[in-house]
Amino acid sequence: MRTQLQQVSTRFSITLIDELAPERDDLLFVQVEKDQAVPFLTWLQELAGYTHLVFFTAVDFIEEGYFQLTYMVHDYSTHQDLAVLLKLDREDPVVESIHHLWPHAATYQQEMYEMYGIEFPGSPRLHDDFVLEGWDDLPPMRRDFDTRQYSEDTYFPRGGRKSRDTAEYMKEQLYPGEAETW
Amino acid sequence: MSIKDIIAPFSVWKRAFEKPYTSKRPIDERPGAARYRGFHINDMATCIGCGTCEEICQNAAIDMVPVSKTKHGDSGLRPMIDYGRCCWCALCVDICPSGSLGMSNEYIWVDSDPEVFRFIPGQDNKSWNDSSLGYRRAEGYDLLEGERVAMPMLSFEESQKSFIEMVQGYSEEQAKREADRCVACGICIATCPAHMKVPDYIEAIREGDMEEGLRIVYQANPLPASCGRVCSHACEYVCAVKHKGEALSIRWLKRYIIDQIYKNDYQKILDEIPEENGRHIAVIGSGPGGLSAAYYLRLLGYAVTVYDANEKAGGMLRYGIPEYRLPYEQVDKDIIYIEGLGVTIEQDTRIGVDLPLTDLYKKHDAIFFSTGLTDPYGLNIAGEDLKGVMSGLGMLDDVTQGKTPEIGSSVVVIGGGNVAMDAARTSRRYEADVTILYRRREADMPADEEEVEEAQGEGCQLITQAIPLRLEKGDKTRLRLYWGRAEMVPDGEGRRPKPVLVEGSEELIECDTVIPAIGQAADYSFIPEELLSSIEFTRGYVKVNEFYQTGDKKIFAGGDIANSKRDAISAIANGHSAAKGIDIYLKNFKEEVSRD
Amino acid sequence: MVGDKVKNRDKFPPVSDGKSQYDLYSGKYLKVWQGPQHPGITGNMSLELVTSGDQVVEARTHVGYLHRGFEKLMERRKYIQCFPLVCRICVPEPDFNEHLFAECTEELAGITVPERAQWLRALTLEMARLTSFLMWIGGQAGSFGMGTLGQWTVTMRDYMLDLFEELSGGRIYHMYIIPGGVRSDIPEGYFSRVEETLQKVEHVLDDIELALFHNAVFKKRAKGLGIIDPSLVDLYGITGPNARASGISRDVRKDSSYLIYDQLDFQPVTDVGGDAYARTWVRFQEMYQSIDLIRQMMHRMPESGPFFTKLPNVLHWKIPAGQTYKRAECTRGEYGFFMVSDGSEYPRRVAVRGPSYTHAVTLMERLAVGANIADVAGLMVSLHTYPPEIER
Numbered sequence A: 001m002r003t004q005l006q007q008v009s010t011r012f013s014i015t016l017i018d019e020l021a022p023e024r025d026d027l028l029f030v031q032v033e034k035d036q037a038v039p040f041l042t043w044l045q046e047l048a049g050y051t052h053l054v055f056f057t058a059v060d061f062i063e064e065g066y067f068q069l070t071y072m073v074h075d076y077s078t079h080q081d082l083a084v085l086l087k088l089d090r091e092d093p094v095v096e097s098i099h100h101l102w103p104h105a106a107t108y109q110q111e112m113y114e115m116y117g118i119e120f121p122g123s124p125r126l127h128d129d130f131v132l133e134g135w136d137d138l139p140p141m142r143r144d145f146d147t148r149q150y151s152e153d154t155y156f157p158r159g160g161r162k163s164r165d166t167a168e169y170m171k172e173q174l175y176p177g178e179a180e181t182w
Numbered sequence B: 001m002s003i004k005d006i007i008a009p010f011s012v013w014k015r016a017f018e019k020p021y022t023s024k025r026p027i028d029e030r031p032g033a034a035r036y037r038g039f040h041i042n043d044m045a046t047c048i049g050c051g052t053c054e055e056i057c058q059n060a061a062i063d064m065v066p067v068s069k070t071k072h073g074d075s076g077l078r079p080m081i082d083y084g085r086c087c088w089c090a091l092c093v094d095i096c097p098s099g100s101l102g103m104s105n106e107y108i109w110v111d112s113d114p115e116v117f118r119f120i121p122g123q124d125n126k127s128w129n130d131s132s133l134g135y136r137r138a139e140g141y142d143l144l145e146g147e148r149v150a151m152p153m154l155s156f157e158e159s160q161k162s163f164i165e166m167v168q169g170y171s172e173e174q175a176k177r178e179a180d181r182c183v184a185c186g187i188c189i190a191t192c193p194a195h196m197k198v199p200d201y202i203e204a205i206r207e208g209d210m211e212e213g214l215r216i217v218y219q220a221n222p223l224p225a226s227c228g229r230v231c232s233h234a235c236e237y238v239c240a241v242k243h244k245g246e247a248l249s250i251r252w253l254k255r256y257i258i259d260q261i262y263k264n265d266y267q268k269i270l271d272e273i274p275e276e277n278g279r280h281i282a283v284i285g286s287g288p289g290g291l292s293a294a295y296y297l298r299l300l301g302y303a304v305t306v307y308d309a310n311e312k313a314g315g316m317l318r319y320g321i322p323e324y325r326l327p328y329e330q331v332d333k334d335i336i337y338i339e340g341l342g343v344t345i346e347q348d349t350r351i352g353v354d355l356p357l358t359d360l361y362k363k364h365d366a367i368f369f370s371t372g373l374t375d376p377y378g379l380n381i382a383g384e385d386l387k388g389v390m391s392g393l394g395m396l397d398d399v400t401q402g403k404t405p406e407i408g409s410s411v412v413v414i415g416g417g418n419v420a421m422d423a424a425r426t427s428r429r430y431e432a433d434v435t436i437l438y439r440r441r442e443a444d445m446p447a448d449e450e451e452v453e454e455a456q457g458e459g460c461q462l463i464t465q466a467i468p469l470r471l472e473k474g475d476k477t478r479l480r481l482y483w484g485r486a487e488m489v490p491d492g493e494g495r496r497p498k499p500v501l502v503e504g505s506e507e508l509i510e511c512d513t514v515i516p517a518i519g520q521a522a523d524y525s526f527i528p529e530e531l532l533s534s535i536e537f538t539r540g541y542v543k544v545n546e547f548y549q550t551g552d553k554k555i556f557a558g559g560d561i562a563n564s565k566r567d568a569i570s571a572i573a574n575g576h577s578a579a580k581g582i583d584i585y586l587k588n589f590k591e592e593v594s595r596d
Numbered sequence C: 001m002v003g004d005k006v007k008n009r010d011k012f013p014p015v016s017d018g019k020s021q022y023d024l025y026s027g028k029y030l031k032v033w034q035g036p037q038h039p040g041i042t043g044n045m046s047l048e049l050v051t052s053g054d055q056v057v058e059a060r061t062h063v064g065y066l067h068r069g070f071e072k073l074m075e076r077r078k079y080i081q082c083f084p085l086v087c088r089i090c091v092p093e094p095d096f097n098e099h100l101f102a103e104c105t106e107e108l109a110g111i112t113v114p115e116r117a118q119w120l121r122a123l124t125l126e127m128a129r130l131t132s133f134l135m136w137i138g139g140q141a142g143s144f145g146m147g148t149l150g151q152w153t154v155t156m157r158d159y160m161l162d163l164f165e166e167l168s169g170g171r172i173y174h175m176y177i178i179p180g181g182v183r184s185d186i187p188e189g190y191f192s193r194v195e196e197t198l199q200k201v202e203h204v205l206d207d208i209e210l211a212l213f214h215n216a217v218f219k220k221r222a223k224g225l226g227i228i229d230p231s232l233v234d235l236y237g238i239t240g241p242n243a244r245a246s247g248i249s250r251d252v253r254k255d256s257s258y259l260i261y262d263q264l265d266f267q268p269v270t271d272v273g274g275d276a277y278a279r280t281w282v283r284f285q286e287m288y289q290s291i292d293l294i295r296q297m298m299h300r301m302p303e304s305g306p307f308f309t310k311l312p313n314v315l316h317w318k319i320p321a322g323q324t325y326k327r328a329e330c331t332r333g334e335y336g337f338f339m340v341s342d343g344s345e346y347p348r349r350v351a352v353r354g355p356s357y358t359h360a361v362t363l364m365e366r367l368a369v370g371a372n373i374a375d376v377a378g379l380m381v382s383l384h385t386y387p388p389e390i391e392r
């Protein structure tokens, strides 16, 4: 597979990332540019034997300013997985849909729109609610959405709960007057 | 489709007579399985309130709540579990270092009041409290490591041949692995006399951030190169992980941080030196107490002069503790940095002899003294003044000064503390046969466990429950030491049993030298009458208030003369407290003056 | 593709590629909501059906009734703290989550698990499969009006849960497979009790064969229902028994063997019908297969040995940066975990690939079109979908 990928690496401007799964011979990571993703995936599906879209999801690397899209495809004849990674600018999260290649990709895309705010123009029912009915906050799987804050603002904490820090408590009890506390 | 397809389904009518799998409550009991994860149980007496259970609970179901006063090694807190959140995962049980927490196999409990489902297992009376069934961490599965990373050490054969440091220090990999065992409960912080932020500097080691580690250490201890080697490590005795086996090697991890940093780099890493504020403090004694006070006073902006009778600074760290435990260059490493901050140390200046205390009293805004214990106790037996009897302190002092002690080829050391162990092991290094006599049991010995073990490892013979009776001049050897066996007699509740001589027992050891090392007293002769009158003493200790201030407002004291623990770290803590005390006193004093 | 089963095809709107060609909002059609609590639908999900007469002309599935945000929660928890979470992702078959989470974590952390732990893991996974099938078959029969069968099998499931309770201390959420191995060895005499239960299950399965597979009603309704053409399998990401019932012989346990599966003797079960009946049959056979595999494991497992590898202190366990994907064959098909570590104490991302994600949404929406509304529940269950793994 590796050689096959190397042959098309310039055609689809892909780079193999070996360090991600060095121990695995059945899993390969490859990075693709945004405009080459769909052609590359089409080639994988139609010509390279990667007929199974295992899943399609996003990872938010907010510190570096991008979403990593992961198209995981599988070749049933060799039982090989190929993870196609795409770095998508967080500021402009729009990318071509792949529902025409695998119809169920539409569900992944619908979910990713809802959870990360990633646009896949043309994907069926993309903007319909998937899991979150009536959600009007930040797409919640983005790293900057603070679940704890949200729950504190939205729900009532149970009253009467108070915990003590071991070291602080011992200090209060045992050496409130000593140097450290002044 | 065949006729069978119509008939076959009817053939299973027979199942109507099958016994159903239901149980009738409350007639039938259906106890949970032996490993069932039901309501928690906690052995209140074993739990140490470390809060590790709270730390691991991913549901935030546990609160640590006060149930009693804090005890030694026990925070007095206990986990309270909110069953509105608990998911019965039992991770808290798995991680509990004391092994006190478990789960019963009880799972049925109906109540209309939701508040009752929050309680303190073990404290609140529940029918399952004594359940022997229910989930416990299985043998062969453990989330914590009870075994210490072994410290590279010289073998006993090697170590007894020279004064080369025996403990060789952790490598980075070893230190990180050891640091990884910490559960960061913080019980050690309370127990450390200086309240060092142990979990924080251990975390710095895990993170590989030595500079941060050094900063944390210096917040409470300006003699870490020394303490990292010889500290009496009260912290390790209460370490939560010790309940699983061996405590974190806290002392050696501190040493690891210091060993990683070159002494000339301290200045760059630690606090800026503040400008002098125009006030001047005198410190008497350059032992741990004096140096610690000097360091923190200097950081608070005071000019500090330390006066010390010895040729070199360090007090007992240098003149008491032998080099194979604490090399002099490590003492120097600590002292050089303190001197670098602008602290002046006047060596060879014995206050009361070379300079009267009253002079200092007049010249300085405040005085701190930490003069240590210099007068060894005698044995009070016949023959004590024979040639061949020398004090442990005196012998160790000689060695530090480069003199070879005249001990002959056989030595008996009397005592069970660190001084005794040091004298014994030092004697081994001069190729003497060494016997240690101690009047109580081995477990009662005040010396650190490691010390006792290493002394024996190096070939010192330990005889416990032995009371020296008298000394006579010998013929083959210099001395004949007669001693009797002691039996342990209970001495009232809460007190350790005391040794009482077995009437008529008498044994003999022939030896060249007898080294009494049974304790030492302070020498206050340097304090003149007019100052002495306002300073109070109790049983040999200087009486101080919580600011380490004596009866004379201007005079502060600390170290071995002011605390009963009599170790380096307590002296350091005293020095620190006194520095802050002096600061408070002087600031308030100024206000008083301006009001006048 | 829906096939010749639908007579008078021309009475209904023409369908192209699973989509109605008619204006469904003309007033000629009736919209029916089925669910979210419909008993025929395992778990909380709803179907929005557009019907013409009693025939479905368009179907949309809706999830969102039990979103718990596990994937997000895991990003805020240390690795060990994710361990009690993951099992909850799929209620009837939690062990696959535990197994895959553990495997991903171990791979990224570079930890190898002792052999005995591997056997014990495989044993629990296979027991979980059997248990999950026992629940499913009740739903399958129930959705065709044979509720009694479910009562038998749910009883059997309870016996299986007793075994889990004995092994792990929990009936539903076992929390047994932990990164590093498993949490305990088997109790004394455990295998004999497993064998006892297996025999009980077999006995019930024999009755079920008579009551279900030789049942005229079931045959009439399930045969020809929801046919999956083999050409759809890859296109729709169909895996597990749903694919195998359409003649596609794939089984992760064989193809990408994990744990100790390569040391066991078994062949993937397949059928060619591609319809609800074939799927039911395949799963039914797989129950016998699971029983057989459990027995094989009990015989071949090493007698004793360590079942856990010491982990670094889990309270501050940092896992080297990396990414991995692991899959396993659960009762519904390919279950997978995609884990991304950024080198910190917390996973950067854990994405769960549940087979129902494709089966219950895109595929169901396609297969429902043309079905009789009374058969929709049966169709849904024949795809063996578990909504909790869709919305995690």
Ligand SMILES: Cc1cc2nc3c(=O)[nH]c(=O)nc-3n(C[C@H](O)[C@H](O)[C@H](O)COP(=O)(O)OP(=O)(O)OC[C@H]3O[C@@H](n4cnc5c(N)ncnc54)[C@H](O)[C@@H]3O)c2cc1C
Residues within 6 Å of the ligand: B230, B231, B232, B284, B285, B286, B287, B288, B289, B290, B307, B308, B309, B310, B313, B314, B315, B316, B317, B320, B321, B322, B349, B350, B351, B352, B370, B371, B372, B373, B374, B393, B396, B418, B419, B422, B526, B558, B559, B560, B561, B566, B567, B568, B569, B571
């Ligand atoms: C052999 C031995 C082994 C020990 N081992 C350990 C150990 O392993 N761990 C541990 O924690 N502790 C140990 N200790 C105890 C520890 O060394 C002391 O508790 C600690 O040094 C006390 O510090 P300090 O400041 O009170 O006094 P000291 O360290 O005793 O220092 C007092 C200083 O004051 C000076 N001084 C006294 N009088 C005058 C004066 N009139 N004018 C000027 N200077 C004066 C002395 O010269 C000395 O330098 C050991 C002690 C000994 C003797």
Ligand code: SF4
Residues within 6 Å of the ligand: B042, B046, B047, B048, B049, B050, B051, B052, B053, B054, B077, B078, B079, B095, B096, B097, B098, B099, B100, B101
């Ligand atoms: S972890 Fe154990 S010892 Fe620590 S507070 Fe909890 S129950 Fe007590």
Ligand code: SF4
Residues within 6 Å of the ligand: B053, B056, B057, B058, B059, B060, B061, B062, B081, B085, B086, B087, B088, B089, B090, B091, B092, B093
């Ligand atoms: S069992 Fe789990 S959820 Fe419950 S208190 Fe313990 S750690 Fe928390």
